[in-house]
Every structure is written in C-alpha cells, then in structure tokens.
Amino acid sequence: MEIKEWLQVWQFDHNPFVIFDADRDPYLQSSMVENTSLRSVLLHIDKPTPYVIFAIRGAGKSSMRIDTERYLNDYRDQVLVIAYTEYNELISEVQRPRSLPLEYASDRSAITRFLKGKKEIPLPRAESRITLDDHLDHILKLGIEELYRTVVNTPREDLLKSNPEIAEKFLLLIALYYATNDLSSKIATLRRLIDLTGYERKLPFFLTKQAKFLAADIYRHLRGVTISLEGMTKAIKEIGVGLFEFHGIPHNTENRFALLRNFMDLVRHFGLAGVYLLVDRVDEPVSIKGDPEKMRELVTPILNDQLFQIDHLGIILFLPYELHDLKKYYRSDRIKTISSINWSPDNMIRLIEKRMNVGRKPGSAPIHLADLFEDEGESKANFIVRQLTPRNAFRLLSIILEEHCQTVIYGVKISTEVYESAVQRYLIEKEGY
Incomplete structure (x- = not known):
C-alpha cells in the first residue's frame, strides 16, 4: 500500500508524522501546544x-522559542x-x-x-x-x-x-x-x-x-x-x-x-x-x-x-x-x-492529535491517535506518548506508518503485528538516531 493512499483514506492533506526543522515547519503555528514549563517564565511581560x-x-x-516569540509579539x-x-x-x-x-x-x-x-x-x-x-x-x-x-x-x-x-x-x-x-x-x-x-x-x-x-x-x-x-x-x-x-x-x-x-x-x-x-x-x-x-x-x-x-x-x-x-x-x-524541557503524556498526546487533525481535509471529523490501530489502540498510544520528546514520538509514528504500508496490500488500520515490528525497529534505530 502506498503511504499516499493511506493518507487519502484517513483524509490527510499531508503526512502529519514528518519531522520538520522548527524554523521551516509550515504547520508549526497551527499545531503548537503550549508547554507550561516555559510559559511560567513570561508571567510578568x-x-x-x-x-x-x-x-x-x-x-x-x-x-x-518560536512559540515564545509569537507570544511576546x-x-x-x-x-x-x-x-x-x-x-x-x-x-x-x-x-x-x-x-x-x-x-x-x-x-x-x-x-x-x-x-x-x-x-x-x-x-x-x-x-x-x-x-x-x-x-x-x-x-x-x-x-x-x-x-x-x-x-x-x-x-x-x-x-x-x-x-x-x-x-x-x-x-x-x-x-x-x-x-x-x-x-x-x-x-x-x-x-x-x-x-x-x-x-x-x-x-x-x-x-x-x-x-x-x-x-x-x-x-x-x-x-x-x-x-x-x-x-x-x-x-x-x-x-x-x-x-x-x-x-x-x-x-x-x-x-x-x-x-x-x-x-x-x-x-x-x-x-x-x-x-x-x-x-x-x-x-x-x-x-x-x-x-x-x-x-x-x-x-x-x-x-x-x-x-x-x-x-x-x-x-x-x-x-x-x-x-x-x-x-x-x-x-x-x-x-x-x-534544567530540562519535559513533555507529560497529556501534552504529548495533545500535540500529536492536534497535528494529526490540522493535517486533515477541512470538515473532517476529529480523530484520535488510538483510532489508527486495529486493537488495543489506547495502550499503543500510551507507549508512543511516553517517548520523552516530540521528535522521538513522531519518528516512531513514521516508522509505524512505513511498516504498515510495506506490509499490507490495503489496510486502513494498523495491526498489532505491524506495530510491534515497528517498535523493534525504532528501538534499534534509536541508539544512533
């Protein structure tokens, strides 16, 4: 199955899991999620x-930094x-x-x-x-x-x-x-x-x-x-x-x-x-x-x-x-x-799902990360959002999508077998990523 075909089935205008450089990310402003660990710095403008x-x-x-700059502007x-x-x-x-x-x-x-x-x-x-x-x-x-x-x-x-x-x-x-x-x-x-x-x-x-x-x-x-x-x-x-x-x-x-x-x-x-x-x-x-x-x-x-x-x-x-x-x-x-920028699971899921829904065609009903999987979607989503950083989470999602499209001739939802294979590949790759 082509990735483009899978995106069309889910009514995505573009791949929401692609990792961009922040300063060149065309979807950053529309999919930004405020990180409260930083906003406290700006209580007294x-x-x-x-x-x-x-x-x-x-x-x-x-x-x-871009979000801070936008807020200050x-x-x-x-x-x-x-x-x-x-x-x-x-x-x-x-x-x-x-x-x-x-x-x-x-x-x-x-x-x-x-x-x-x-x-x-x-x-x-x-x-x-x-x-x-x-x-x-x-x-x-x-x-x-x-x-x-x-x-x-x-x-x-x-x-x-x-x-x-x-x-x-x-x-x-x-x-x-x-x-x-x-x-x-x-x-x-x-x-x-x-x-x-x-x-x-x-x-x-x-x-x-x-x-x-x-x-x-x-x-x-x-x-x-x-x-x-x-x-x-x-x-x-x-x-x-x-x-x-x-x-x-x-x-x-x-x-x-x-x-x-x-x-x-x-x-x-x-x-x-x-x-x-x-x-x-x-x-x-x-x-x-x-x-x-x-x-x-x-x-x-x-x-x-x-x-x-x-x-x-x-x-x-x-x-x-x-x-x-x-x-x-x-x-x-x-x-x-x-000392560190921390992403709670709640903030991470908000970020991922906001980016997913920003990438869908106008008028599409909102979807959740768990909806992408055949079974145990909540459990799989919980693992994804605990990957410490947005870059790690989106990299894992990219691998899951690649594995799915390489494995099936046609399939809307991602199987547990594909998910587990993708996680193994991600963990091996993570050491050098």
Whole structure:
C-alpha cells in the first residue's frame, strides 16, 4: 500500500508524522501546544528576566522559542523581541581575513612605500574565536534594526524631536550597526526629521578624508558585523564626526556596554518596558554542526555577568543539554535555570492529535491517535506518548506508518503485528538516531 493512499483514506492533506526543522515547519503555528514549563517564565511581560533553558535533542527547544516569540509579539507595544538564532554571518565575519584600501589609511605615504604599490593593507589577524565583543556587536545590530522598524511602523518619530540626546544616540547606533544598502538615505531622513546638522560643505576634500579615516577605525574594531567602508563614510558625512567623537565608537568591551546601555535607554524612551533576547540554534552553524566543544566556544562569552545585569534586558537561552556544564559560568542567583524541557503524556498526546487533525481535509471529523490501530489502540498510544520528546514520538509514528504500508496490500488500520515490528525497529534505530 502506498503511504499516499493511506493518507487519502484517513483524509490527510499531508503526512502529519514528518519531522520538520522548527524554523521551516509550515504547520508549526497551527499545531503548537503550549508547554507550561516555559510559559511560567513570561508571567510578568513588563519585567524581562534572564533564563537559561536546557533540553535534550528533539525536546522542542526551537518550537518553544518560536512559540515564545509569537507570544511576546502579541505584546510588541510593550516589549522589543530579538531572535538571536543565526550565527553563520557572525562566524564568517570574525574568521575572514580583512584588509583596508589605501585610500582609508591615515598614513598612506609610509604604508605605500612599505607595500610597494599594493592597493590594500592587510589588517592584523585577531583570534578566530567568537568573543563577547563580537556578540555585543551582533546583538546591537539585531537590536537597532528591530527598534528602527518599530519606530518607523508606529507613531514614535516625535519622541526623537523632543529629546536631542536620545536622537543622537539613535542615529549613532543606526550608523554603526544598521546593515542596509540605503543606510545614508535612512540617516539623512532621520537627521532632517530631528533637525540635526551634518557636515558643512565648505571643504569637501578634507571632510571626506576625515570621514574615511573614521570609517576605517570603525571597520578595524567591529568584527561581528558586515561593514561597507563606502556606506559608513557616507553615513559619517551625513551625521558629522563630532557625534562619533562625543559618544565614542566601540574600541573595547566597555565602549560596547555603553552603547548597549544607550540602546536600552532608547527602548525605554520609546515607551517599551524592555527587551527579550531569545538565543537559540547554537548547534546549527555550518562550522559547528552540533559539536559540543564548538558550541561552548560560541555560547560561553554570552554568559557574561555584566551582560545579564543590564536593566530591562531579559536574555533567554535555549541550549542543548550537552552544554549543561555551562551553569558554572553564571550566577544562579541572577539567572534562573530550567534544567530540562519535559513533555507529560497529556501534552504529548495533545500535540500529536492536534497535528494529526490540522493535517486533515477541512470538515473532517476529529480523530484520535488510538483510532489508527486495529486493537488495543489506547495502550499503543500510551507507549508512543511516553517517548520523552516530540521528535522521538513522531519518528516512531513514521516508522509505524512505513511498516504498515510495506506490509499490507490495503489496510486502513494498523495491526498489532505491524506495530510491534515497528517498535523493534525504532528501538534499534534509536541508539544512533
């Protein structure tokens, strides 16, 4: 029997037992079941609290992060939500060799003689490991991009006009961290909105040169984000060097924490209670591929006590259980820990049956997991829902369906013989799955 034929008999539009990556699961939102072990973290939306959540593979970390993000977005008029889930760009930027075009060098004559006609200066290689500075840069990038969208999409621009100091902080962070092709035009629009003077046009050659040197300085010190020297130069010319000199650029960790505090001031000024930073998928980068030691190298810098003391910043980390030993790097009196994500049989059956019924044709009568079996359906369903994680349960269901369709020429319900054979295959496979 073809699997497609069996699905049609049960009026399924698609196979409800297929395992998807959570971020690419087209049915996740419609079949989500709230896990109460996590929702308790969010009882007080307006008081973001740091948490570290550990879970074994397949327990649904990313699904819960997506559910948390969706839940928090219902309160986007109160809090800013940042998903920190993509690290390939960060790792690539940190590890790639960097060079500086000669036109951006502050001492071109000596360098030109040394390089004998070369057009670029290779910059010194820093350590290739991700540092706290790199994470802070990337978090600020994600944060200012999200805040910009919030300000533009809601009537908050007048709040910039009412406080020039806040407006300057906003412009500076956009100039440093907003990675967009039309950065200078965005800055020009905001500058005119808040009536901030940019460069005077009296001596364009010298002003451009000064802007290039400052852009080069920023380029040297920001490894965690992609920077266009040309775009940065244009942005500096729109704002003026004085703003950078007054507020400072990120030469060191303390500079970055000052910028992060400025960012939090902006969030509060725009009427938001705080920021939720959701950290997930640390096992996914191409260069990591689930290696626990490489995951530790990526995550450990984030577990910085100073970062977790930033007021109104609630960092929630969804980490693989293999990193459980990282608890020694943070203070448990400041950061709460959920040591595991547990699925009760009741929650598991709700999840499975909701996914089954979401996958059926419109108007179909609801069905239960036990209905799929010829006999002792409740007993079989009880075994399936006790497989600890959703991934295990759905893997077992996939094997049961495969075994059934390979065994029978035609059959609507699954026999005990097929079920037992599938369970044996599942248990053997589970050791390496």
